[in-house]
Amino acid sequence: MPAEEVLQHLKGDRRRGLSEAEARERLDQWGPNRLPPPRKRSTLWRLLSQFNNLLIYVLLSSAFVTLLLGDYVDTTVIVAVVVLNACLGSIQEGKAEKAIEAVRDLLSPSACVLREGHRKTIPAEQLVPGDLVLLQSGDKVPADLRLIEVRSLSIDEAVLTGESVPVEKIVAPVASDAPVGDRLCMAHSGTLVTYGQGIGVxxxxxxxxxxxxxxxxxxxxxxxxxxxxVKIEQFARWLTAIILGAAAATFAFGWLTRGLDLKETFMAAVSLAVAAIPEGLPAIVTITLAVGVQRMAKRNAILRKLPAVETLGSVTVICSDKTGTLTRNEMTVHTVVTADDEIRVGGAGYRPQGGFSRNGIAALVTADLPHLLELARAGLLCNDATLHEENGGWRLDGDPTEGALVTLAYKAGLNPAFEQEALPRIDAIPFESQHRFMATLHRDLSGHGLIFLKGAPEVVLERCHRQRRQGQDEPIDPALWHRRTTEIAARGQRLLALAVKPLAKPAEALTFEDTEGGFTLLGVVGMLDPARPEAVEAVARCLSAGIRVKMITGDHAVTACAVGAELGIGDGTRALTGTEIEGLDAPALRRAVGEVDVFARASPEHKLRLVKALREAGHVVSMTGDGVNDAPALKAAHIGVAMGQRGTEVAKEAADMVLADDNFATIAAAVEEGRTVYDNLRKTLLFIMPTNGGEGGVIIAAILLRHGPSGHPLADPLG
Incomplete structure (x- = not known):
């Protein structure tokens, strides 16, 4: 819907905003702009609810019987295990409730609005539909806004979409059914303004x-x-049924068939039940899980709940977000296309290491690729980003796309300080969503001028009438560039074109008229958030271990397929989008998740439906993510895994495990550890059950052979 129609529908005033009286009426009608606090149970009630478990009932019963038998040591051990288990469960449940509280903390505490023609700052809770909100760089968006005016406005929506690059906002309407990541005319509550200004209703x-x-x-x-x-609960049910059945049968046989004393026979049956109950099982399980938690912590996997250790060993499907988990969350130039040829760029992330190749053959920049040097210089100078080396790593200050161009210049052997001194910047036209390009004016030491231009390929190409080939300018070939840009885009790479315009007598200022034509196209770069090398290996290990890996991302389908192919997830051609997911009913979605491994443009509801579909299909599901949009799926999965470094507090609170190194490979290592824990638990059961069964069998044999106790129950069944 156009911005003016939205204003009319909400009865807003673009020049004066709402009146205070109207704002109060709407506040009464719509309520405050805040999220309701989660319903909490008292600490005592949470603690008592931990005892609502069949195995706990059996253990408490056995504790009572051992108390009657005078075995105070066993009574103390059993009660201690039950109380410890209840305390741990209560603490973990309390932590889980913090996930919803963490979402509430994302909301902005205040907002700058236009009321009665005056700007004023009010608590964000007092915002109402129809209010005009003024945004600027650094602001947290206080509510969902329909933008009516933007000026170079970019908003980081990673918490909602998972995309690593800030979104450039526009005023023009988009499709009503567009996913969150494509709603370019909207600003959503909790997201962060990274650049520019805007006004929204x-x-x-x-x-x-x-x-x-x-x-x-x-x-x-x-x-x-x-x-x-679940398995322990099922085990407790059938074990309880068997033990009670055996005790009842033994009692009936001894009293009715063997004619034994009623009291002695009853005590023998009770002793049988106590002997057969594996009262040490909860303690052993807790200790085994605790050891597993400690070992995983040493491998950067922090478990927030003890049972999650064993769950990892049972995982059959790992669902993972893309950005920052499977990829580095650092834009990198992968391809450079000039009129001469296509050049592949090595290396990943902002670390300036990596070479160049042409047709699979390594090339020396200065000797073999002079045209690449000119393009890299243009990308370096028409740029506002900087890279800094810190603690053995490289930190970016600025836009990720511009950071990728600075890294390309380093790889090409350029020195930013030297280049900026040789061609100092005189003026610039910053990037804005309306014109979709950035231009900078430079003057060399001889007084000659240059205008460097970078931006969307279609915008830059229409301003170029020539192209640079083998150091010479020639008429541009639009068909050539259309074909090449289409090929790179099909690989899921983001495109950026660079051009230059020489000036004999440069002016002191740069105007839009200076950028309307006369440029020479230097080339087009294709960039992508690269896959983590260790993630590629980890995915292969998971697949070889029989664990399927599925990528669920808010990014575009083409990009998702390209990254998936690089990681070995999917076939590189097929991705199920959020729109397609909405069109599937539950049975059809269960079939789809069994066939497709890459899901794109997925909203929080889509991620939640996918996790539930996998669970209904019988899989044990692990879900990884870092944003607010991942939290519902993290909570719904058998084991949710959050990123410790880049992850939001919402994701961490909703998850069962936190990765200290944000590395997908750590999940694969944790699964291996989980399988070891599972194997140890299985061996424990194989040892305990015959032992307890033997103790009970002695009592049954004594009854069958009429060698029951005399005046006292059978010998201490617990040994």
Whole structure:
């Protein structure tokens, strides 16, 4: 819907904003702009609920019987195990409730609005639909806004979409069914303004916002039992039934068939039950899991819940976000296309290491690729980003796309300080979403001028009438560039074109008229957030271990397929989008998740549906992520895995495990550790059950052979 129609629908005033009286009426109608606090249970109630478990009932019963028998040591051990288990469960459940609280902390505390023609700062809770909100760089968006005016406005929406690059905002309307990542005319609550200014009219507040819907989803996702707890519950049921059945049969046989004393026979049956109950099992399970947690912590996998250790060993499907988990979250130039040829760029991330190759053959920049040097210089000078080396790594200050160009210049052997001194900048036209390019004016030491231009290929190409080939200018070939840019885009790479315009007598200022034509195209670069090398190896290890890996991302389908192919996930050609997911019912989605491994443009609801579909298909699911948009799926999975370095507090609180190094390879290592824990638990059961069964068997044999106790129950069944 056009911005003016939105204003009319909300009865807003573009020049004066709402009146205070109207704002108060709407506040009464719509309520405050905040998320409702989660419903909490008292600490005592949480503690008592931990005893609502069949195995706990059996253990408490056995503790009572051992107390009657005078075996105070066993009674103390059993009660201590039960109380410790209840305390741990209560503490973990309390931590889980913090996930929803963490979402509420993302909301902005204040907002700059236009009321009665005056700018004023008000608490964000007082915002109402129809309010005009003024945004500038560094602001946290206080509500969902329909933008009506933008000036170079870019917003980091990673918490909602997972995309690593800030989104350039526009005023023009988009499709009504566009996913969150494509709503370029909207600013969503909780996201961060990284550049520029804008004005938006409030369209949704509180739980009606996108982040409010995520909070609602989190509240709706109930606590789920881990496979270990489910198995223990099932084990407790049939073990209890067998033990009680055996005790009842033994009592009936001894009293009715053998004619034994009623009291002695009853005590023998009770002793049988106590002997057969593996009262040491909870303690052994807890200790085994605790050791597993400690070993995983040494491998950068921090477990927040003990049973999650064993769950890792049972995982059959790992669902992972893309940005920052499977990829480095650092834009990197992969391809450089000039009129002469196509050049592949080695290396990954902002570390300036990596060579160049042409047709698979390594090339020396200065000797073999002089045209690349000119393009890299243009990308370096028409740029506002800087790279700094810190503690053995490289830190970017500025836009990730511009950071990738600075890294390319370093790889080409250029020195930023020297180049900026040789061609100092005189003026610049900053990048804005309206014109989609950046231009800088430079003057060399001889007084000659240059205008460097970088931007979207279609925008730059229309300003170029010539192209640079083998150091000479020639008429541009539009068909050539259309074909080459289409090929690079099909690989999922973001495109950026660079051009130059010489000036005999440069002016002191740069105007838009100076950028309307007369440029020579230097080339086009294709960049991509590269896959982590260790993640490629980890995916291969998971697949060889029989664990399927699925990538669920908010990024575009083409990009998702390209990264998936690099990682070995999917076939590189097929991705199921969020729009397609919405068109599938539950049975069709269960079939689809069994066939497709890459999912793109996925919203929080889509991620949640995919996790549930996998669970319904019988899989043990691990979900990894770092953003607020991942939290509902993290909570719904059998084991949620959050990123420790880049992850939001919402994701960490909703997860069962936190990766200290944000590395997908750590998940694969944790799964191996989990399988070891599972194997240890299985061996424990194989040892305990015959031992306890033997103790009970002695009592059964004594009854069958009429050698029951005389005046006292059979010998201490617990040994």
């Amino acid at each position: 409030v369209t949704a507040t509180g739980t009606a916002t996108e982040i409010g819907r995520i909070s609602t989803l989190l509240a709706q996702v109930g606590a789920r039992a881990t496979p270990l707890l």
